[in-house]
Amino acid sequence: MLFRLPQAKRVSANPSPEEVKELAARMRTARRTKYGNLNVQTEVLARSKRSTYLVIDDPDGQNQSITTDDGATWAERQDEYIAEREMVLIDGYIGTDPEFRTATRLYIEAANANIAGMQQQLYFGPPEDDFEPELTVIYTPNLKAKGFPDDRLIMVDLEQGVTRVFNSDYFGESKKGGLRMWNKLVYDRGGLPLHAGCKIIPTEDGDKVCLTVGLSGTGKTTTTFTRQNGSLPVQDDFVAWMPDGRIYVSENGCFAKTYGLNPEDEPTIYGAVTQPDSYLENVSQHGDDVDFYDESYTQNGRATFPFRVIESAAEREIDNADFLLVLNKNDNVIPAVAKLEGPQAAAFFMLGETKGTAAGGADEAGKSLRVPGTNPFFPMPHDLQGNRFLELLEEHPLEVFLLNTGRVGGPDEDERSKKVRIKHSSAIVKGIAEGTIEWERDPDFGYLVASSVPGIEDVEILQPRRLYERTGRLDEYTRHVERLKSERAEFLGDFGSLSDEIVSAVR
Numbered sequence: 001m002l003f004r005l006p007q008a009k010r011v012s013a014n015p016s017p018e019e020v021k022e023l024a025a026r027m028r029t030a031r032r033t034k035y036g037n038l039n040v041q042t043e044v045l046a047r048s049k050r051s052t053y054l055v056i057d058d059p060d061g062q063n064q065s066i067t068t069d070d071g072a073t074w075a076e077r078q079d080e081y082i083a084e085r086e087m088v089l090i091d092g093y094i095g096t097d098p099e100f101r102t103a104t105r106l107y108i109e110a111a112n113a114n115i116a117g118m119q120q121q122l123y124f125g126p127p128e129d130d131f132e133p134e135l136t137v138i139y140t141p142n143l144k145a146k147g148f149p150d151d152r153l154i155m156v157d158l159e160q161g162v163t164r165v166f167n168s169d170y171f172g173e174s175k176k177g178g179l180r181m182w183n184k185l186v187y188d189r190g191g192l193p194l195h196a197g198c199k200i201i202p203t204e205d206g207d208k209v210c211l212t213v214g215l216s217g218t219g220k221t222t223t224t225f226t227r228q229n230g231s232l233p234v235q236d237d238f239v240a241w242m243p244d245g246r247i248y249v250s251e252n253g254c255f256a257k258t259y260g261l262n263p264e265d266e267p268t269i270y271g272a273v274t275q276p277d278s279y280l281e282n283v284s285q286h287g288d289d290v291d292f293y294d295e296s297y298t299q300n301g302r303a304t305f306p307f308r309v310i311e312s313a314a315e316r317e318i319d320n321a322d323f324l325l326v327l328n329k330n331d332n333v334i335p336a337v338a339k340l341e342g343p344q345a346a347a348f349f350m351l352g353e354t355k356g357t358a359a360g361g362a363d364e365a366g367k368s369l370r371v372p373g374t375n376p377f378f379p380m381p382h383d384l385q386g387n388r389f390l391e392l393l394e395e396h397p398l399e400v401f402l403l404n405t406g407r408v409g410g411p412d413e414d415e416r417s418k419k420v421r422i423k424h425s426s427a428i429v430k431g432i433a434e435g436t437i438e439w440e441r442d443p444d445f446g447y448l449v450a451s452s453v454p455g456i457e458d459v460e461i462l463q464p465r466r467l468y469e470r471t472g473r474l475d476e477y478t479r480h481v482e483r484l485k486s487e488r489a490e491f492l493g494d495f496g497s498l499s500d501e502i503v504s505a506v507r
Helices: 017-025 068-082 110-122 172-188 220-225 267-273 343-351 383-395 422-434 464-470 474-493 500-504
Strands: 010-013 030-032 038-040 052-055 086-094 102-109 135-140 153-157 162-166 192-194 196-201 208-213 232-235 239-241 247-249 253-257 279-281 284-286 289-291 302-306 323-327 337-340 353-355 368-370 399-403 438-441 448-452
Touching: 017 030, 017 038, 017 086, 017 110, 038 110, 052 068, 068 135, 068 153, 068 162, 086 110, 086 172, 102 110, 102 172, 110 172, 110 253, 110 279, 110 302, 135 172, 153 172, 162 172, 172 192, 192 383, 196 220, 196 422, 208 220, 208 422, 220 232, 220 253, 220 267, 220 323, 220 422, 253 267, 267 302, 323 422, 337 343, 343 383, 343 399, 343 474, 343 500, 383 500, 399 422, 464 474, 474 500
Parallel strands: 010 086, 038 279, 052 153, 102 135, 135 162, 208 323, 323 399
Antiparallel strands: 030 038, 086 102, 153 162, 192 239, 196 208, 196 232, 239 247, 253 302, 279 302, 284 289, 337 399, 337 448, 353 368, 438 448
């Protein structure tokens, strides 16, 4: 059945970017910066995991859910609210390939037009004459859903292809609203959605395609945009890995974290964020100047920008990937890089280990997490992710690596610990692409660790055991190893349908 959009008092349908920006500039929470862009302060500072529910009568045991009858009741309340409001409609495509793109629509209150402008930058377009949305996000930031956590509701109806958002003015709910539903479409077509950036790295042996899987805020965008050999970003947040091995992109722009942003470490992102066509969200501002280091309001400052404002390869077709990085922002015994093989690669993909950041909200920041595929937006049982990953890996082999974007040897306050810096990660990615890293087997975890990486002199960030041994903490190291092995086996063992090969790979 064709979904019918609720009627509004007035609709601005597919306004130009300039018209959307004019609407957004009228918002009382919007300020213009010295760069000519808009910076909007929101009440909600991150995605609302506690308030996200699938509309389903048979719960899957993983996701929060409400019944279809309750879903219909809330949909009716939202429709009644919209009937008295001015709305903005933005049409576009998730993906650019004519054979694979997904027509998607955002319907948002005009009072929060910045969200329309930000989403417009991420959709591919323009919509063609026969445009008919397969996925729809209906967004009312100013309508409370009393009875749900924080009076907020993100209601995901996968069967209808409709996500309804109540009482959140954070842009991420629009972006992830469409991509969460797109995850299911990709899986249903035999592929695997990856919460991953994608870049192309030139080498003497030809171009290498790098995928970077990571939880929001752990370095995925930084790793993707760091330039090795003049590498170019293709995608920042989600790609589809399909049964024929091809990689399909999802978005025409980037939703970048801005905390700590500076032109020395991240010149491409910094330049893209500090120009008139970007939108800022929750970036500290004094007068017309912005401060990317001020975290007094939130560490989760954000910005969107279209790929057209930077040098990129966003329009390039990707036949297959050469290697995949699984990010793990850690602070103990995880090396700066480890090479994973076969089922072991699928196991660490499923473990999705990292430290939570402000991007996941206050409940996750700083905590040790395990998020399968580091994809909290996969709306089906996670067993499916792990098994599909192993299937695709066997059919279309690529190299898989664990990349620590945090520290080794302890947290920040431990003077014996060492930071894995952007320059270290960049040297590692360059070494992987060029095949110049020397490897040896790790006696504790069974994966390969680097004995030599061009551009890195400190072997202790490559082999944490040496750091713990030098600082007289070998017993502490051993306890970490035993704990991780036990916890990992228990975690993977709880997924009833996960391949035995994957579970056994961490024992």
